Every structure is written in C-alpha cells, then in structure tokens.
Amino acid sequence: MIRVGFILLVLLFAPLSGCLSTDSITDECVITTSADDKTLTIVTYDIIALSDEVLQEFTNQTGYSIEMIRTDDAGGILEQLLLTKEAPQADLALGLDNTYLQTALDNCLLAPHSATLPDLDPQALVPYAGNMAVPFDQGYVCLNVDTQALEQNNVSYPTTLEELVNEDWRGRTAFPSPTTSSPGRAFMTATIDYFEQQSNMDAMEWWEAMSDNDAIFTSGWTEAYETHYSGGYGVWGEGHIGDAWLTVSYCHSPGVEAYYGGNYTISSALDIDYASFHQVEYAAKVNGGGSQSAVDAFIEFLLSEEININMPENNLMYSVLDGQDLPETDGYRHHSPVPTQPSEITTERIDDEMESWLMDWRKATKAL
Amino acid sequence: MKAAVGRGVPVALYLVLILVPLILALERLMFVTGVNPIQAILHLDEHPFGVDAVVFTFVQAILSATLTLMLGLPIAWWLGRYEWKRIGIIRAALTLPFVTPTVVAAMGFLAMIKQGGLLDSIGIDLRNETGVVGSFSSMIGVEHSGHIIALLLAHAWFNLALVIRFVEPKISTLPPRYENAFRMLPIGHSRLNRLTQFWWPMLRTSILSAFVFTFIFSFTSFALVRWLAPNMWTLEALMAVEGGAAGIPGYRVDVSVLVLGGATLQGLVLLSALAFAGRWQQKQSNEIELVSENFSRKYIGKPTTVPRIGVVVATVYALTPLFLMVLSSVRIRNRTSESYRWSLDAWDYAFRGDLTYASIPEALTNSLVYAGGCLVVSCILGFFVAQSIHNLEQNGQARFAQLVDLLSMLPLALSGVMVGLGVLLGILKIWPVLFSWYALPILPHAMLTTPFVVRILLPAMREIDSSYDDAGKVLGYTTMQRFVRIKLPLLKPQIVVAAALSMAFSLGEFGASWILMRSGAWDTLPVLVDQLMSRPKYFDLVEPIAMATATILMCMTFLLFVIAERFRSHQGGGF
Numbered sequence: 052m053i054r055v056g057f058i059l060l061v062l063l064f065a066p067l068s069g070c071l072s073t074d075s076i077t078d079e080c081v082i083t084t085s086a087d088d089k090t091l092t093i094v095t096y097d098i099i100a101l102s103d104e105v106l107q108e109f110t111n112q113t114g115y116s117i118e119m120i121r122t123d124d125a126g127g128i129l130e131q132l133l134l135t136k137e138a139p140q141a142d143l144a145l146g147l148d149n150t151y152l153q154t155a156l157d158n159c160l161l162a163p164h165s166a167t168l169p170d171l172d173p174q175a176l177v178p179y180a181g182n183m184a185v186p187f188d189q190g191y192v193c194l195n196v197d198t199q200a201l202e203q204n205n206v207s208y209p210t211t212l213e214e215l216v217n218e219d220w221r222g223r224t225a226f227p228s229p230t231t232s233s234p235g236r237a238f239m240t241a242t243i244d245y246f247e248q249q250s251n252m253d254a255m256e257w258w259e260a261m262s263d264n265d266a267i268f269t270s271g272w273t274e275a276y277e278t279h280y281s282g283g284y285g286v287w288g289e290g291h292i293g294d295a296w297l298t299v300s301y302c303h304s305p306g307v308e309a310y311y312g313g314n315y316t317i318s319s320a321l322d323i324d325y326a327s328f329h330q331v332e333y334a335a336k337v338n339g340g341g342s343q344s345a346v347d348a349f350i351e352f353l354l355s356e357e358i359n360i361n362m363p364e365n366n367l368m369y370s371v372l373d374g375q376d377l378p379e380t381d382g383y384r385h386h387s388p389v390p391t392q393p394s395e396i397t398t399e400r401i402d403d404e405m406e407s408w409l410m411d412w413r414k415a416t417k418a419l
Numbered sequence: 420m421k422a423a424v425g426r427g428v429p430v431a432l433y434l435v436l437i438l439v440p441l442i443l444a445l446e447r448l449m450f451v452t453g454v455n456p457i458q459a460i461l462h463l464d465e466h467p468f469g470v471d472a473v474v475f476t477f478v479q480a481i482l483s484a485t486l487t488l489m490l491g492l493p494i495a496w497w498l499g500r501y502e503w504k505r506i507g508i509i510r511a512a513l514t515l516p517f518v519t520p521t522v523v524a525a526m527g528f529l530a531m532i533k534q535g536g537l538l539d540s541i542g543i544d545l546r547n548e549t550g551v552v553g554s555f556s557s558m559i560g561v562e563h564s565g566h567i568i569a570l571l572l573a574h575a576w577f578n579l580a581l582v583i584r585f586v587e588p589k590i591s592t593l594p595p596r597y598e599n600a601f602r603m604l605p606i607g608h609s610r611l612n613r614l615t616q617f618w619w620p621m622l623r624t625s626i627l628s629a630f631v632f633t634f635i636f637s638f639t640s641f642a643l644v645r646w647l648a649p650n651m652w653t654l655e656a657l658m659a660v661e662g663g664a665a666g667i668p669g670y671r672v673d674v675s676v677l678v679l680g681g682a683t684l685q686g687l688v689l690l691s692a693l694a695f696a697g698r699w700q701q702k703q704s705n706e707i708e709l710v711s712e713n714f715s716r717k718y719i720g721k722p723t724t725v726p727r728i729g730v731v732v733a734t735v736y737a738l739t740p741l742f743l744m745v746l747s748s749v750r751i752r753n754r755t756s757e758s759y760r761w762s763l764d765a766w767d768y769a770f771r772g773d774l775t776y777a778s779i780p781e782a783l784t785n786s787l788v789y790a791g792g793c794l795v796v797s798c799i800l801g802f803f804v805a806q807s808i809h810n811l812e813q814n815g816q817a818r819f820a821q822l823v824d825l826l827s828m829l830p831l832a833l834s835g836v837m838v839g840l841g842v843l844l845g846i847l848k849i850w851p852v853l854f855s856w857y858a859l860p861i862l863p864h865a866m867l868t869t870p871f872v873v874r875i876l877l878p879a880m881r882e883i884d885s886s887y888d889d890a891g892k893v894l895g896y897t898t899m900q901r902f903v904r905i906k907l908p909l910l911k912p913q914i915v916v917a918a919a920l921s922m923a924f925s926l927g928e929f930g931a932s933w934i935l936m937r938s939g940a941w942d943t944l945p946v947l948v949d950q951l952m953s954r955p956k957y958f959d960l961v962e963p964i965a966m967a968t969a970t971i972l973m974c975m976t977f978l979l980f981v982i983a984e985r986f987r988s989h990q991g992g993g994f
Contacts, residue, residue, distance in 0.1 A: 097950075097953075097954055097955075103772070121950070122663070123663075123953070126663075126664075127663055130663045130664050130667065130670075131663070133667045133670055134663075134666065134667060134843075134847065135847075135851065135854050137847070137851045138851030138852045138854055138855070140854050140855045230671075231660070267650075269649075269650075270660060271953075272955075273953060273954075273955050274649060276955075277955065277956060278649065284956070285956070287752065287753075287959070288752075288956045288962070291534055291546075291547070292546065292547050292548075293547065294547075406671075409671075410673075413467040414467070416467075417467050417468075418467060418468075419467060419468050419652070419657075419660075419661070
C-alpha cells in the first residue's frame with residue numbers, strides 16, 4: 052500500500068518539461084527559444100481588447116491556441132518575467148510599458164521579433180524603436196479633475212502642481228502608487244521632469260507636501276479612479292467613496308467617460324506642461340519562450356488594421372497605427388486633450404534612476 | 420526493519436513536502452537580502468508600511484477576537500443553557516460563516532455595506548463613512564474607522580462559530596448539580612459571584628482557546644482585509660500584495676526583507692498562540708466530568724424571550740451577508756442612474772466566460788481538479804503519518820510519536836500567503852519548470868490540509884480495538900488484508916470527513932492560490948472572484964458576475980461540509 056501511495060505521488064509530481072533550443076547572442080544576452088507546441092502563452096494584465104472573440108479569431112487564422120497568464124498590472128508582468136527568468140512560462144509579454152521596458156531589456160528578458168509591421172505612428176516609436184518590442188497602444192497619463200466638485204466648492208481649476216499642496220486640496224487627491232501601478236509610475240516619472248523644468252521645488256518635496264496634505268495613495272489605478280475619484284464612472288459602482296476631486300488617469304479618460312455616458316462627463320484632463328507622460332505599451336517575445344512564428348503571427352495580428360484601429364473602443368487607448376486618432380463619437384475625441392508639452396524623460400534615464408526614485412517616493416509619501 | 424522503513428517513508432515524504440519548499444524559500448530570501456530571518460524582523464521598519472502593518476495586524480486581531488467573544492459568548496450561553504427546538508439547524512446556521520470561503524465572506528460583507536446596501540439604507544455607511552459613522556470617526560479621530568468596523572464585524576461573523584463550538588458544549592454538558600451546589604453556598608447567592616467564582620473558572624479554558632483561535636484567524640486574514648479595509652495593511656495582506664517582487668536578486672530588495680521578516684514574525688506569533696491554546700486544551704480535557712447535553716438542557720428548560728431574540732438576531736446576522744451576496748448577483752445597478760434592475764445576465768455571462776477571464780465552468784473544473792488532487796495527496800499522506808504516529812505510540816516510543824505529531828502540525832503555524840510564497844520561491848530553486856505545471860497549486864493546498872487529516876484520523880485510530888486486528892491474524896489475514904478488510908471499514912467515516920474537509924478547504928483556499936495564480940495560468944473560483952472584483956467596472960455586470968461566481972463557490976463548499984457533517988454527527992469523529 053505504501054508502495055502504491057509512493058508511486059501515485061511520484062506520478063502526480065512528475066511535471067512535463069520543455070526543451071530549449073536555437074541559442075543565439077544579441078547585445079550580451081543569450082537568446083533561446085523553446086520548442087513550438089502550437090500554444091501561444093501570453094503573460095499580460097487585464098487587457099480588455101483581448102476578448103474571447105478576438106483570441107478565437109487569432110486561433111482560427113493561425114491554428115495557435117492561446118493560454119493567458121494574468122498579472123495585476125505592467126509591473127506584475129516584469130516581476131513574473133524576472134522571477135521565471137530561468138524557466139520562462141510565457142512566449143509573449145503583452146503590456147510592458149516604456150517605464151518598465153528598459154529594465155526588461157537590461158535583464159535579457161526579451162528576444163527579437165521578426166514580424167512584418169505596418170506603418171506605425173512616429174510618436175509611438177519615440178521611447179523605443181528597436182526590434183525587441185513592438186508598440187501596440189499608447190496614451191498620455193495626466194491628472195483628471197472633477198469640474199463639478201471644484202465648482203461646488205469654489206476651488207479654482209489647478210494650473211500648476213504646486214497648487215495642489217494648498218489647504219483647498221487637503222484629502223482631495225488620489226494617486227495610484229508608482230511601485231504597483233503603471234499610470235502611477237508614469238505620473239511620478241512626469242513629476243520628476245516637471246519639477247526639474249518648471250520649478251525650484253524638488254519633486255520629492257512636492258510628494259512629501261502632498262502626503263502632508265492628506266493625499267490618498269492607492270495600490271492601483273482602479274482603486275484611485277473607481278473608488279476615490281468623484282468625477283468618474285466609479286460613482287455608479289458599488290463601494291464608491293468619492294473623496295478625491297483629482298486623480299491620475301489618462302488624458303483621454305474624460306473622453307472615455309463621455310463615450311460611455313452619452314457625451315456627458317464632469318471629468319476633465321489637466322494640460323500642465325511636463326506633468327503628463329506619453330505611455331506606450333509593448334508586445335515582446337519572451338527570451339526562452341516558444342515559437343518565433345507564433346509570436347510574430349500574434350504581433351502582426353495585434354497590429355492589423357482590423358484589431359488596432361479599434362483600440363480606442365476596445366482597449367480604451369490610442370491606436371499605434373499611423374494616421375489614426377480617437378473617434379469623434381459621443382465626444383470621445385472632444386474630451387480628450389493631447390498634452391501640449393508632455394514629459395521628455397528618456398527610457399534610459401527611467402531605467403537608471405527608477406529604483407532610487409521609488410525609494411525616495413516611498414520615503415516622501417510613507418505609502419506603499 | 421521493513422515495517423520501520425514503511426512507517427518512515429511517508430513521514431519523511433510529508434516532511435520533505437512541507438519543509439523543503441519553505442527552507443529553500445528562506446534560503447533564497449536570505450541570499451537576496453543578506454540578512455537572517457531575525458535580522459529581517461528588525462529591518463521591517465525600512466519598508467514604509469512595515470511597522471504600521473505589524474501594529475495594525477496585532478490591534479485588529481485583538482479587537483476582532485474581543486468583539487467575537489462579546490457577540491459569541493451570550494449566544495453560546497443561551498444555546499448551551501436552554502432546551503431549543505431544532506438545535507441542530509440553529510447550530511448549522513451559526514456554523515455556516517466559519518465554513519464559508521474567506522473571499523465569499525468578503526463578497527457577502529461588501530454586498531451588505533455597499534452604497535445602497537442594507538446597512539447604508541438604514542444610515543450606517545461603513546464604506547464612505549458619512550453620517551453617524553463619519554461623526555464617530557471624527558469623534559475618535561481614527562482614519563477609516565468605518566472600514567475598520569466593517570473588518571471587525573466580518574471577523575466576528577466569520578469566527579462566531581468558534582466561540583459557540585468551544586464554549587457551548589461546556590455549558591450544555593456541565594452537570595446541573597455543580598451549579599446547584601454552588602448556589603447553596605452564601606457566595607453563590609449573587610449572580611455576579613456565580614459568574615466570576617463558578618462559571619469563569621469552568622469556562623476559562625474554552626473562552627481563552629476561542630479567543631486565541633479567533634486571534635490567529637484574524638491575524639492571518641487576507642481576503643477580508645483586502646476587500647473591506649482597502650487602505651489598511653495586515654502583514655498577511657502586505658506580504659501578498661508586495662510578494663510578487665520578493666526573491667528577485669537586485670530588484671526591490673526591501674520587499675524581500677519585508678517578506679522574510681514578516682513571515683518570520685507571523686510564524687513566531689502563530690506558533691506561540693498555538694502553543695498556548697494547546698496547553699489550555701490539554702488542561703481542560705482533564706478537569707471535570709460531563710453529562711449528556713439533553714439532560715442538562717431539560718433541567719434548565721425552554722428559553723425565555725431575551726435568549727430567543729438573541730439567537731434569532733445571531734442567526735439572521737450569520738445568514739444575511741450570504742443572502743445579500745446571492746441577491747447582488749441578480750440585482751444590477753444601472754450604470755448611469757440610482758436605479759436597479761433584476762436580471763440573470765450576470766449568471767449568463769459568468770457561465771459563458773471569456774478567454775481573458777475563465778468562465779465559471781473552467782474555474783470550477785480547475786478548482787475541482789485541485790480539490791481532488793489535494794484530497795488524494797493529503798488523505799494518503801495524512802493517513803500514513805497518522806498511522807506512523809499511532810504505531811510509534813503502540814510501540815512505546817511516545818516521545819518520538821510526539822515529535823512526529825508536532826512536526827506534522829507545523830503547517831498550522833503558517834498562513835496561506837506564507838505557504839504560497841514559500842512554494843513559489845522554493846520551487847524556483849528546486850525545479851523552475853514546475854512553474855508551468857498545472858497541478859502545482861495542489862502542493863500548497865495539501866500542505867495546508869494534511870495536518871487536519873492527521874488530526875481527524877489519529878484519534879479514530881487510537882480508538883480501534885486491537886482485538887479486531889488480533890482476530891484477523893487468527894483468521895490468517897495478511898497485513899494488507901487486515902488493512903483492507905478491518906481497518907479501512909472501521910475508519911471509513913473519518914476518512915470521508917477528512918476527504919470532504921480537504922476538498923472544501925482546497926476549494927475555498929485563497930491566500931496561497933492568489934500568490935501562485937499570479938505566476939500561473941489556471942484560475943480557481945476564489946481567484947476568479949478576486950480578479951473580477953479587481954477589474955475596472957466600466958461594465959455594470961462585472962460585480963454581479965463576481966457575486967454569481969462567489970455563490971457557486973459557496974454552494975460547492977457547503978455541499979462538502981454537509982457531507983462531512985453527516986458522517987461526523989452520525990458516526991462520530993475525532994476533529
């Protein structure tokens with residue numbers, strides 16, 4: 052009986068193992084690819100554009116079935132890739148943005164693709180234009196305000212970040228943490244540039260002052276926008292608190308509000324020079340992941356006109372195809388200002404200094 | 420010699436299974452951080468939330484345990500003192516919260532405290548902290564006191580059954596002549612004296628044990644903290660949320676320090692608490708004689724009005740969050756108005772699913788596969804570990820038996836998140852390919868359930884009359900024949916109870932699964948509920964779908980507990 056139990060356990064704990072092949076060396080990284088098993092495994096966060104129908108269409112077109120590994124956000128994708136570097140589970144990373152990309156590249160987590168790309172928006176190629184990652188959507192991260200709350204409370208529309216440390220704004224701002232949220236990280240990065248370009252104040256002094264002014268810090272965008280922000284769709288959801296008149300989101304979030312709300316929104320994006328960040332999200336082949344052809348096929352599928360042109364409706368982000376813009380339906384484009392002067396911080400500098408910025412930010416805000 | 424090896428292999432395998440991943444995880448964290456576990460505790464203040472999390476964890480656990488006793492003791496007293504009609508149904512209703520998966524409990528409470536929910540509609544706004552709750556918050560000067568109150572109430576709801584199960588049997592089986600004799604004494608005339616001089620000494624160990632176990636469950640609470648107190652961090656919640664970045668050399672080392680220090684501190688606290696509870700329970704078992712509960716109840720008679728109201732209120736309290744959760748799956752708030760509509764759309768969506776999020780059938784299949792795997796592993800290992808302990812006891816090696824018994828209980832001192840992180844980081848070291856293995860979640864589930872299997876089977880093995888085995892030998896049965904024809908049938912009720920409990924625990928397990936699913940591709944029902952609730956709610960059905968999924972999980976778990984309860988109540992059992 053013991054023997055039977057033992058054999059059962061051995062059988063139960065005998066995993067399937069993959070085999071690596073096709074070694075090559077690119078920029079000091081050893082690039083490997085595992086065997087093609089007709090399944091494309093994608094590590095991503097909750098990208099709503101990847102609906103059942105869309106993925107099924109890819110399977111029908113290419114014969115590759117899809118498995119998803121979901122993380123909380125873009126940071127989760129990077130952590131998953133770092134943790135499993137020795138035995139990658141995914142073939143394709145989908146959703147790393149330009150604040151995380153350089154770290155992934157420096158750690159040899161990505162491999163070159165060989166997909167044929169359509170004409171891409173030159174703006175989408177500004178942060179990175181190499182062949183280790185391909186942009187698939189983009190947007191500008193900036194501050195959103197509840198115009199109705201400002202009006203009702205006689206608070207003036209902010210034109211600088213420094214104004215937010217005033218008493219009027221005590222406890223009325225919500226920021227997703229840059230350590231756990233992609234928009235939070237993008238906005239924190241923008242504040243570094245803003246205070247270097249626009250002010251004598253240090254960015255971390257401002258964050259400390261915001262913390263002293265009872266700013267609300269949340270772990271993710273969802274909690275900041277849905278739970279705390281008073282000007283967004285969260286007001287119709289369960290568990291809404293609505294104590295913040297200002298939060299970090301996308302400059303086109305008011306456009307999304309209008310699009311879903313029949314051209315009505317009380318939310319507005321702030322166009323403050325250097326206080327917004329051009330965020331680009333990438334699809335990239337995972338170093339050590341599966342078949343090149345499956346990854347290339349998915350990248351081509353994702354950048355096909357059929358899929359990418361619909362990013363504003365299906366993924367609530369801008370398309371990366373050249374010449375595309377947000378639709379005008381129900382005020383989507385009208386309520387989505389494009390920042391006059393977004394932050395100009397480079398991905399190389401982000402990679403070099405992000406760790407120390409995050410440490411400084413946590414010390415300044417005493418937040419997670 | 421052969422028998423000794425036979426006994427040793429499963430015990431060794433079990434110890435390897437539970438210890439190796441944890442030791443390797445510790446080693447990896449020590450390598451990444453450059454500090455040992457004790458030093459890591461002292462470095463917890465380097466994480467911005469480290470010290471706050473430690474303080475909040477202790478404070479909320481003590482307050483939760485206190486509140487649970489305050490609510491639970493009167494109920495236990497009334498239930499134990501009086502002769503109730505349908506006591507079995509009342510007990511089952513009051514026990515339901517304790518067997519509810521934590522993520523379901525969180526959904527139930529969210530449904531109760533949400534905007535437009537039951538409490539909000541009577542002016543108690545624990546979510547947005549307006550009105551009475553807001554005034555209370557301002558008065559006591561505690562930020563987010565509404566969230567803290569919601570969390571404490573949920574912990575009390577969840578653990579109410581513990582107090583009742585610990586204290587009520589003691590009251591209901593105490594011979595009435597003891598109290599009568601005490602009443603005859605001059606000191607026994609006063610009610611206060613009877614309470615402090617008679618009942619407190621009688622019930623002290625049960626009450627303290629209930630307090631300690633409630634403290635332990637509240638101390639390691641994750642799903643309830645995550646959803647009811649979103650701006651607060653317990654050590655468990657902080658380790659879970661930050662843990663994704665732990666164990667990566669040169670990347671956010673402060674997180675690795677937090678996980679190493681937090682897990683060590685948590686382990687020490689849990690071990691101490693379990694040691695205290697064990698000592699009290701041992702003392703309690705040798706104290707006094709007991710009588711049949713029916714005898715004691717009949718002696719006191721039927722309940723008066725106050726106990727009746729109290730027990731009805733408690734029963735309603737136990738069932739309301741679950742009822743509201745089911746209701747929330749069909750009562751859908753319209754996106755752009757205050758109105759609601761009744762619809763089964765959420766159930767339809769939940770069953771059809773989407774590739775981005777598993778459908779209910781997919782998640783249920785995963786959950787059942789893991790629960791089945793957990794059942795097989797934990798029942799086989801648990802059986803042989805219990806058998807080995809029993810054999811050692813029979814062979815006069817009591818000390819060795821005690822040691823194995825103690826080691827087998829080790830996972831009880833670990834929380835779900837600790838086990839999840841241990842498996843995740845330990846597996847990385849042993850065999851990284853295991854990350855892609857579908858059955859990986861079975862390992863933490865089995866680690867967490869095997870001690871329960873041992874605890875259920877061991878007392879039953881001790882009770883088996885050795886003359887049955889002797890008779891088998893006389894009949895010429897081999898060891899295997901005696902096992903199959905004698906031992907297994909005698910242990911069948913306990914094996915069914917252990918199997919059902921293992922499956923139920925695995926189905927509802929959240930902390931370890933949450934950690935592992937973040938690196939894997941297979942969602943279980945509890946993880947699916949959490950993922951849905953975390954999803955941006957552009958679409959008005961997202962939350963109702965989560966509630967529908969939680970309802971399915973609740974039904975599955977309750978079904979298994981009904982099976983376990985039937986076998987336990989009719990055939991007896993050790994746990």
